[in-house]
Amino acid sequence: METELEQYQYTVRRPAHCTGTGLHSGKKVRLAIHPAPADSGISFVRTDLPRQPMIPARFDQVGDTTLATTLGEGHARIATVEHLMAALSGLGIDNARITVDSPEIPIMDGSAWPFVEALRKVGRSRQQVLRKYLRITKPIEYTANGKSVRAEPSRGFQISCSIQFDAALIQQQHYSSTINRKTFIKDIAKARTFGYVEQVEELWKKGLALGGSLDNVIAIHWNRRTILNEGGLRYKDEFIRHKMLDIIGDAALAGTPIIGHIIADRSGHSLHREFLQTLFAQPDCWEYVTLHDTTH
Numbered sequence: 491m492e493t494e495l496e497q498y499q500y501t502v503r504r505p506a507h508c509t510g511t512g513l514h515s516g517k518k519v520r521l522a523i524h525p526a527p528a529d530s531g532i533s534f535v536r537t538d539l540p541r542q543p544m545i546p547a548r549f550d551q552v553g554d555t556t557l558a559t560t561l562g563e564g565h566a567r568i569a570t571v572e573h574l575m576a577a578l579s580g581l582g583i584d585n586a587r588i589t590v591d592s593p594e595i596p597i598m599d600g601s602a603w604p605f606v607e608a609l610r611k612v613g614r615s616r617q618q619v620l621r622k623y624l625r626i627t628k629p630i631e632y633t634a635n636g637k638s639v640r641a642e643p644s645r646g647f648q649i650s651c652s653i654q655f656d657a658a659l660i661q662q663q664h665y666s667s668t669i670n671r672k673t674f675i676k677d678i679a680k681a682r683t684f685g686y687v688e689q690v691e692e693l694w695k696k697g698l699a700l701g702g703s704l705d706n707v708i709a710i711h712w713n714r715r716t717i718l719n720e721g722g723l724r725y726k727d728e729f730i731r732h733k734m735l736d737i738i739g740d741a742a743l744a745g746t747p748i749i750g751h752i753i754a755d756r757s758g759h760s761l762h763r764e765f766l767q768t769l770f771a772q773p774d775c776w777e778y779v780t781l782h783d784t785t786h
């Protein structure tokens with residue numbers, strides 16, 4: 491099995507820019523992904539706030555997890571980070587300082603693809619410091635209400651996940667893959683977020699998801715067999731692939747790439763955070779490693 495683990499850390503070669511709509515505010519959001527020093531990780535800087543607070547992209551900064559993953563530092567917060575985090579992780583970018591002029595990352599087309607395109611356009615540059623991986627050494631599991639996230643030792647970064655919905659269009663879906671640049675770009679990055687059409691309407695009534703539209707969410711028809719989006723699905727099983735995307739984005743909040751097999755059963759953003767909390771509270775189940783030679 492090709493694992494494609496890389497030895498060194500990477501950052502972006504030059505700043506990458508994205509402009510889009512905030513899912514909740516419906517307002518225009520501008521963000522830029524800047525190069526950052528080795529070992530600094532991913533961080534967000536709110537340029538619209540006084541003193542431009544910095545929010546590290548780590549699981550222990552996660553606050554709200556309804557609808558999306560929101561990070562917070564003091565009074566500053568940044569919402570809907572998961573698809574951008576997935577793009578950075580999927581493309582193997584360890585360090586970046588992301589400036590954003592809004593409390594939320596733009597939803598773009600509901601997938602990670604526009605971020606992937608922006609990042610590939612600028613390219614990445616290798617840094618002089620070895621990448622640190624969190625390697626799972628013993629199985630560890632977090633379960634709540636019959637839903638679970640588990641990690642097991644593995645040679646590379648693997649994810650298996652399952653979802654279950656009543657909608658005839660989705661029902662039970664399962665997906666399992668080794669995640670590397672190639673599989674991420676080809677199989678996962680374009681999968682969009684989804685919801686039932688009446689859920690979207692309910693959010694609008696509450697003044698939420700004002701930026702939500704058929705341009706950035708797959709809306710499942712009341713009949714539960716079709717979607718409202720005219721272009722149809724991008725993959726036959728786009729729903730489960732989007733779940734893979736969310737898991738990759740939330741797993742990136744571990745702060746370093748993971749060597750292990752993550753097995754998620756009907757998980758969501760809050761379960762992902764709780765799993766990472768459990769993982770970091772059990773240091774006998776993992777270790778930090780670098781790949782000195784090319785022996786792995």
Ligand SMILES: [Zn+2]
Pocket residue numbers: 572573683732735736
């Ligand atoms: Zn998502």
